[in-house]
Amino acid sequence: MSAADRGRRRTRVLPAALVGALLLTGCSLGGSPTPTPSGTATPRPFTVMSTDQVRVTDPAAVTDSASAMLTTNVFQRLMTADPGQSALKPDAARDCGFITSATIYTCTLNEDEFFHNGHPLTSSDVKFSIERAARLDVRGSSAGLLSSLRKIETPDPVTVRFVLSRVDTQFGWALASPAASIVDEEVYDADRVQAPDEPIVGSGPFRVTSFEKNAIGLQRYEDYVGRSRPSLDSLVYRSEPDSASIEDAMNKGLTDVVWRGLDDAAVTRLSSQAAADGDADTANGFHQSVLTGVRVLQLEWSRSSRSRANKGLRQAIALSLQGDRTSDSVVPGGVPGHIAIFPLGGKTHPRVTWTKRITLTLGYDSTEPNGLDTATQIRTRLEDTGGLSVQLRPDETGDLTLVDRKAWTATALAWLQPYLEAPLPATAASVAATENAFTSLPLRSAADDATADRLLATLQKQAATDLVVLPVTQSDEYVYARAGVRLSASSFGPGWQLGLFGISRG
Known part of the structure; x- marks a missing residue:
């Protein structure tokens, strides 16, 4: 990293809106929660429920669906794609392609990209992140898609050149996978996987404000520059132990969205209710979406x-x-x-x-x-x-x-x-x-x-x-959204990971 880059990092300050985000859900990342006036009920946060538990928060080591979901929403990759589609789209990059050679894939970063901690995101971070993922090479992760990579060049802060060992026209897809997520080189260790209790710092649509075993607090990142701007200000992703717990929460109005948490018996019950309703709504007030x-x-x-x-x-x-x-x-x-x-x-x-x-x-x-x-x-x-x-x-x-x-x-x-x-x-x-x-x-x-x-x-x-x-x-997979909650066509990542950025109210 150049001296100029280090200087840019020192002069960037954390926006006031992000300081306030640290207080979400009682906070675990520093500071104390804002006291609630006596007699005033604390409103329930917008809640997404599943039985899938996030086990890994380091994108280089992601091997399961829930951890891939977190990575999709908290970190950026140079490229992405619409859910289920086979056409690449830029995200952290303004554009990417084989411009000068069939074995040199060049990406130009968006201007004014910053991590959640206020550090500028530069080509140096991209080089560090991709090389780190290839070095760690976690079994079962998407790092294997980077096998054609020989070296990475960074001629300036916004240009990244991937020099390949062979012609690999699929390399852009490797840069859209979880292991290619961009992390802050000042926060992540080059030689080991980051533990869940260590800082989780990306540049994606949401930033993590609290992380517990079964509940993750997320807040919209106002400085996000990319393809998936979120609508919700904040939310909690909560993993429940079983389908019965989630169905009970739906009946009691304790959740807003349910993803991958209900067993076959529950889905059959709710599907019958939705089929009998003109608006495809269940008896407990949820709209059923079917992902075929x-x-x-x-x-x-x-x-x-x-x-x-x-x-x-x-x-x-x-x-x-x-x-x-x-x-x-x-x-x-x-x-x-x-x-x-x-x-x-x-x-x-x-x-x-x-x-x-x-x-x-x-x-x-x-x-x-x-x-x-x-x-x-x-x-x-x-x-x-x-x-x-x-x-x-x-x-x-x-x-x-x-x-x-x-x-x-x-x-x-x-x-x-x-x-x-x-x-x-x-x-x-x-x-x-x-x-x-x-x-x-x-x-x-x-x-x-x-x-x-x-x-x-x-x-x-x-x-x-x-x-x-x-x-x-x-x-089929089923997603349930409470009345007044909308899941857009962009509510999912390239491999149908849940995209929290596509959820909105009304």
């Missing part, structure tokens, strides 16, 4: 499992799940490039080709709607083969892990990433070659599009042969 096909469950083999190398075992497990499967590829239906490759339904006859019973562990997220029920059903199917015992491991990684997945962006390559990062050793070289062939395509003509579809089909077919990532189900 955006909830995707997959079963993922741990690369450290000793049983992963057993081909007969992998095939038997895939067959045992076929009758319940509603998703037919690692790339879900509706995503450009998807092909149907895994069979659905019908009679199957999984063959036990091993002589001694195998014990496997099955990990799952206990906070996910129906997480235990789905894991139990999978265990039953696997044990019905006659050659397996399966131990459930809530909130742990097992030999197999049930993942309620949201891709970082709405591209086939983002959905394929868990497989591309850990194919079988025997196929790793051919998978890497196919991926490189895809990312080197210019994608500008019908011929290029046809080649891209062919290469994506090859990757999906190989995934269906390796069977280390198994599609399980693809279903």
Whole structure:
């Protein structure tokens, strides 16, 4: 960082509006709450509820949906996209592209970008953030999308040049993913993941004013410069232990928006009420929005499992799940490039080709709607083969892990990433070659599009042969908004992460 940049940081002061934000929800980031006059009831903050708990606040280490949601709303990336769309849009950048070379991706930052703590956001911070994410390389994060990066140049405070080791026309999507979020180099450690009790400093639409295990206070950042300006002044994101707690809060008027928190029984009840109402409202006064096909469950083999190398075992497990499967590829239906490759339904006859019973562990997220029920059903199917015992491991990684997945962006390559990062050793070289062939395509003509579809089909077919990532189900997701609350078309991030910036009153 240049001396000029350091000088700019010293002269920037924290806006008065942000000082006041530190007092939200009793505050945990310094100062004391403003006392409430005697006899005056404290108004309930605008509340978003879910069972998804934010576990990680450092964007370089995000691997779960709730933490990705927080990152989407608190941090900026150079690029972004509309929900579910495959066209990149600038955010912290004014523009990005391959201008001078097919292996140099250049971005120009917006003018007057500042972090929530008042520090200017410069090209130096971008370089630090991207290099840090690639260095930390947290397994399961989106850092793997940065694999083509060789070095970063910053000729001036608003220009960033990404020098790539090979042609990678998909690199812009890497810069739209959580790991590419921009952090303040004066706050974040270059060599370790920031703990949740350490400062959370981004430049996104909202700033964090308090962080507890089950409740996060957020306030609109008035100096935000980017694509997703928020409407709400402040809100609280609260994670509840189960669906019943959320439904009770809806009935008592204690929440304004519900995202990914209700189990199948609750959704069925509320959907019936909404279907019977002319305005699609539930009996407790919430409007139901249906996000078609955006909830995707997959079963993922741990690369450290000793049983992963057993081909007969992998095939038997895939067959045992076929009758319940509603998703037919690692790339879900509706995503450009998807092909149907895994069979659905019908009679199957999984063959036990091993002589001694195998014990496997099955990990799952206990906070996910129906997480235990789905894991139990999978265990039953696997044990019905006659050659397996399966131990459930809530909130742990097992030999197999049930993942309620949201891709970082709405591209086939983002959905394929868990497989591309850990194919079988025997196929790793051919998978890497196919991926490189895809990312080197210019994608500008019908011929290029046809080649891209062919290469994506090859990757999906190989995934269906390796069977280390198994599609399980693809279903709708439901969001509920209280009367008087509106969710706009921009209420979600590129991979259908909840965008709090798209929520408004009235």
